[in-house]
């Protein structure tokens with residue numbers, strides 16, 4: 001743990017006891033002063049692992065290339081591991097005082113108290129580190145944090161991480177003294193930079209024609225538990241995973257829930273969804289505005305905006321998050337300014353990963369949505385390493401197929417492509433993700449582990465739509481591979497409690 005320690009750990013312990021004994025027997029003042037000065041000099045040299053902030057120099061091996069990673073969440077951790085294993089000297093900058101990213105449940109986290117995962121643990125994990133076998137498939141958020149901590153412990157990642165060290169500025173410089181990424185104005189440059197700062201930090205609010213409501217208003221990022229909404233009529237805006245969970249959680253304490261999503265303007269969709277919901281949840285279309293007295297403006301079935309007759313007491317915007325990279329200056333032109341749509345950002349990247357202006361040195365992890373983030377970020381890191389090591393030419397990146405940023409099913413061929421890039425076999429990947437332009441795309445066979453992920457993801461997504469209130473009671477089990485064939489798996493469902 002203490003590489004480069006001039007004194008072994010036991011000697012330090014003995015020294016500490018010696019100091020304590022001296023202090024407790026009340027030795028002469030001058031001796032005490034001398035001892036305590038020496039003690040503080042020593043303790044600044046020997047910082048316990050848990051208190052150590054920055055020890056990048058300890059991990060730098062001669063000749064290895066320096067890489068900076070922003071963030072010690074699920075993305076930064078897997079990047080640090082794979083880069084270190086490939087011989088890079090890694091420094092992870094983490095603004096929080098502990099690793100884990102959004103999975104650290106505190107005021108700044110977008111998690112809420114009751115949150116359980118919406119992806120089964122069997123496919124959510126990194127490829128080489130399963131979740132505890134004793135856990136159910138849809139684990140509690142505390143289990144995910146424990147998982148990430150044990151990943152960092154198991155693969156000895158702590159030494160690379162500088163906690164409480166935000167990246168405030170990251171700029172590319174090129175001059176006589178070299179070229180690379182200057183972080184926080186430090187003199188030494190990093191040839192490569194991985195950006196894994198997460199994109200569920202900055203709430204996104206819709207543009208409204210009117211926003212005059214003065215009651216209780218919050219965003220799902222700040223929602224922690226339902227008790228403040230007891231006996232209230234609550235408007236939950238947004239049909240994404242946060243909106244779904246909040247509508248379900250609130251119905252049991254609130255008087256009623258009005259749940260808004262664009263798709264609910266369509267009467268057929270609204271009826272089909274309503275049939276699976278508790279009776280005190282009503283569905284309305286996209287929210288366009290709020291009146292001071294709690295009436296709300298929504299898009300109706302014919303596309304026109306209508307004002308409700310009824311009033312709500314509280315509003316929760318479960319309307320998603322904005323991508324945010326405050327450490328890149330606007331003048332760098334790296335991140336195009338947008339009206340809220342992430343498209344210009346995605347247009348700046350090859351396969352959502354390599355920045356077009358610095359394709360061999362600037363990498364973004366985990367940006368697409370509707371994905372399984374941990375294994376995807378693992379594959380992204382491997383593909384980035386292949387470029388850093390020259391196994392993939394940067395000229396090849398421009399001809400890679402274009403994937404949507406809202407992925408769902410597309411994430412599986414996307415991960416297959418990343419794995420091919422990692423191996424340098426990407427030339428055989430279909431040129432286009434549109435079967436009309438490249439028919440081989442439609443008949444492409446996925447690697448077995450990715451195919452397993454595809455099947456379990458499809459099954460759990462279907463269950464989410466079919467039984468939204470109970471899909472997390474399903475448990476998946478991988479049975480193993482049969483010869484050259486697919487990996488077999490099974491799913492069991494905890495039976496619904498029988499009403500007394």
Ligand SMILES: Cc1cc2nc3c(=O)[nH]c(=O)nc-3n(C[C@H](O)[C@H](O)[C@H](O)COP(=O)(O)OP(=O)(O)OC[C@H]3O[C@@H](n4cnc5c(N)ncnc54)[C@H](O)[C@@H]3O)c2cc1C
Nearest residue numbers: 071073074075093094095101102117118166167197198200
């Ligand atoms: C409510 C919610 C529920 C989710 N549920 C699931 C789920 O069930 N399963 C699943 O797989 N995924 C889920 N996700 C997606 C989740 O974001 C990923 O699992 C994962 O946390 C992404 O990791 P990350 O490292 O990209 O980002 P984060 O976890 O956000 O980590 C980013 C890290 O970067 C640090 N950072 C940010 N800016 C700086 C800076 N300037 N300098 C230094 N450090 C910085 C942050 O402090 C943080 O530690 C959920 C997301 C949300 C919002």
Ligand SMILES: NC(=O)c1ccc[n+]([C@@H]2O[C@H](COP(=O)([O-])OP(=O)(O)OC[C@H]3O[C@@H](n4cnc5c(N)ncnc54)[C@H](OP(=O)(O)O)[C@@H]3O)[C@@H](O)[C@H]2O)c1
Nearest residue numbers: 116117118206238239240241242260261286287318319320
């Ligand atoms: N583990 C879990 O169970 C869990 C729980 C919550 C969240 N998450 C994760 O957290 C991430 C973010 O999810 P999220 O649901 O917060 O954000 P999201 O997926 O971006 O969803 C936001 C939703 O708000 C809708 N919306 C925006 N403006 C609206 C308006 N004016 N009226 C009605 N609807 C509006 C959007 O619809 P349009 O697209 O039509 O604008 C979209 O459906 C996802 O990765 C998700 O998987 C996981």
